[in-house]
Amino acid sequence: MKFTTAEALYQKAGGKRNGLPAWCYKNSELTQLEIEEVFLKNWNWIAHVSDIPEAGDFQCLNIANERAVVIRDNDGQVRAFHNLCRHRGSRVVAEDKGHCNNAIVCPFHGWSYQFNGELKNISRPKEFPTLDKSKYGLKPLDCEVWHGLIFVRFSGFGPSVAQILTEADQEIGLYKIADMESCGQPWHFDFDLDWKTITDIDKEGYHVAMGHPELFDLTGSSYRDEVLECGLSRSQGSFKNRRAKTPLVQDYIATLPVSNHLPESHQHLWIYWGMFPGVVISLSPDTVEVYQIYPAGFQKSVMAGACYALPDQRPEMQKARALSSAINNNTGEEDIRLVKWAAQGMESSAFDEVLLSDLEIGICAFQNQLRELIPVMALDQAPERGSLKQVNQQLLLRRKTAEIA
Numbered sequence: 001m002k003f004t005t006a007e008a009l010y011q012k013a014g015g016k017r018n019g020l021p022a023w024c025y026k027n028s029e030l031t032q033l034e035i036e037e038v039f040l041k042n043w044n045w046i047a048h049v050s051d052i053p054e055a056g057d058f059q060c061l062n063i064a065n066e067r068a069v070v071i072r073d074n075d076g077q078v079r080a081f082h083n084l085c086r087h088r089g090s091r092v093v094a095e096d097k098g099h100c101n102n103a104i105v106c107p108f109h110g111w112s113y114q115f116n117g118e119l120k121n122i123s124r125p126k127e128f129p130t131l132d133k134s135k136y137g138l139k140p141l142d143c144e145v146w147h148g149l150i151f152v153r154f155s156g157f158g159p160s161v162a163q164i165l166t167e168a169d170q171e172i173g174l175y176k177i178a179d180m181e182s183c184g185q186p187w188h189f190d191f192d193l194d195w196k197t198i199t200d201i202d203k204e205g206y207h208v209a210m211g212h213p214e215l216f217d218l219t220g221s222s223y224r225d226e227v228l229e230c231g232l233s234r235s236q237g238s239f240k241n242r243r244a245k246t247p248l249v250q251d252y253i254a255t256l257p258v259s260n261h262l263p264e265s266h267q268h269l270w271i272y273w274g275m276f277p278g279v280v281i282s283l284s285p286d287t288v289e290v291y292q293i294y295p296a297g298f299q300k301s302v303m304a305g306a307c308y309a310l311p312d313q314r315p316e317m318q319k320a321r322a323l324s325s326a327i328n329n330n331t332g333e334e335d336i337r338l339v340k341w342a343a344q345g346m347e348s349s350a351f352d353e354v355l356l357s358d359l360e361i362g363i364c365a366f367q368n369q370l371r372e373l374i375p376v377m378a379l380d381q382a383p384e385r386g387s388l389k390q391v392n393q394q395l396l397l398r399r400k401t402a403e404i405a
């Protein structure tokens with residue numbers, strides 16, 4: 001793995017360590033551009049193959065105004081579509097997760113679609129002019145299954161998930177995620193704040209020592225964040241030979257049995273792989289958790305995820321999973337509080353800018369990626385109202401011209 005250095009990352013940020021300017025966290029035009037350029041054109045995680053095991057099983061993902069549905073077809077293939085009826089635009093599945101019998105039937109007027117997206121029947125066909133059914137199928141989305149994880153992309157083109165995650169492939173492959181099953185309830189938190197406030201906290205482990213007493217008790221100062229040259233991030237903490245102080249962590253370490261599918265090097269590690277913009281694959285010897293952070297609109301964000309594990313009925317493994325889940329839940333609640341405080345801080349009249357350390361390179365790397373796609377985010381002041389998209393376009397053009405020259 002090729003890692004990058006704090007020096008290189010901050011140099012790319014123009015030598016600045018003050019992060020994104022505060023206006024970037026409260027500008028509706030920027031949020032809209034981020035949705036279009038960052039989220040719709042990149043891969044988002046939607047489900048695990050075990051979430052939709054049977055033909056007709058489906059699961060949804062909504063990012064701002066875009067709605068995706070993945071469904072298992074009759075040949076066992078995973079298909080992804082816009083959750084959008086071709087008649088008048090209703091969602092074709094009403095729930096976020098469920099099962100369709102025989103066909104996808106739109107809840108508005110009853111048009112039905114095959115699981116492969118083809119239009120099957122329309123209600124009261126005689127009331128319509130002759131219709132070429134082949135032109136009215138559900139609109140497909142880019143979809144890729146990688147190690148049992150299903151990803152969708154709403155628009156654009158670029159490298160596949162497998163290409164983006166090449167450097168993570170060997171390590172993540174150890175965990176046999178494709179053979180896993182859902183473990184516990186999926187979770188979903190809505191926030192009334194900018195999505196980057198959550199990502200900023202999620203991208204650095206500097207706060208672990210103060211902000212997460214149990215996670216810190218588990219990994220101590222072994223916790224570290226790394227950024228790869230390819231743009232992925234990787235964090236890890238080890239609890240090998242760790243003498244924990246908190247009862248929860250002591251119990252977890254004492255209970256966790258050997259995970260037979262993992263080499264010795266990974267028996268005592270918690271690892272977090274981050275893929276731009278918001279996906280995190282969190283690996284522990286007992287459970288794998290996948291989660292992501294994304295905008296739901298202006299000042300509206302979501303952090304949601306789910307856990308998966310290999311079938312293992314050993315009581316000690318069941319108990320270890322419950323304990324690691326408790327540590328994760330506590331960590332999550334602590335993060336929610338920190339996220340809210342960070343957002344409130346930016347509203348204060350006394351707030352000017354942040355100062356990033358070498359332990360917060362994950363933030364710098366993530367913001368560099370954002371500035372690469374949306375250069376307007378490098379400006380100290382917000383462009384005049386109504387002009388952000390245009391100013392950004394000019395900056396992109398200027399960069400292209402400079403590259404050619």
Ligand code: FES
Pocket residue numbers: 085086087088089090106107108109110111
């Ligand atoms: S909107 Fe779907 S059937 Fe009318």
Ligand SMILES: [Fe+2]
Pocket residue numbers: 201202207211212331335
């Ligand atoms: Fe945290």
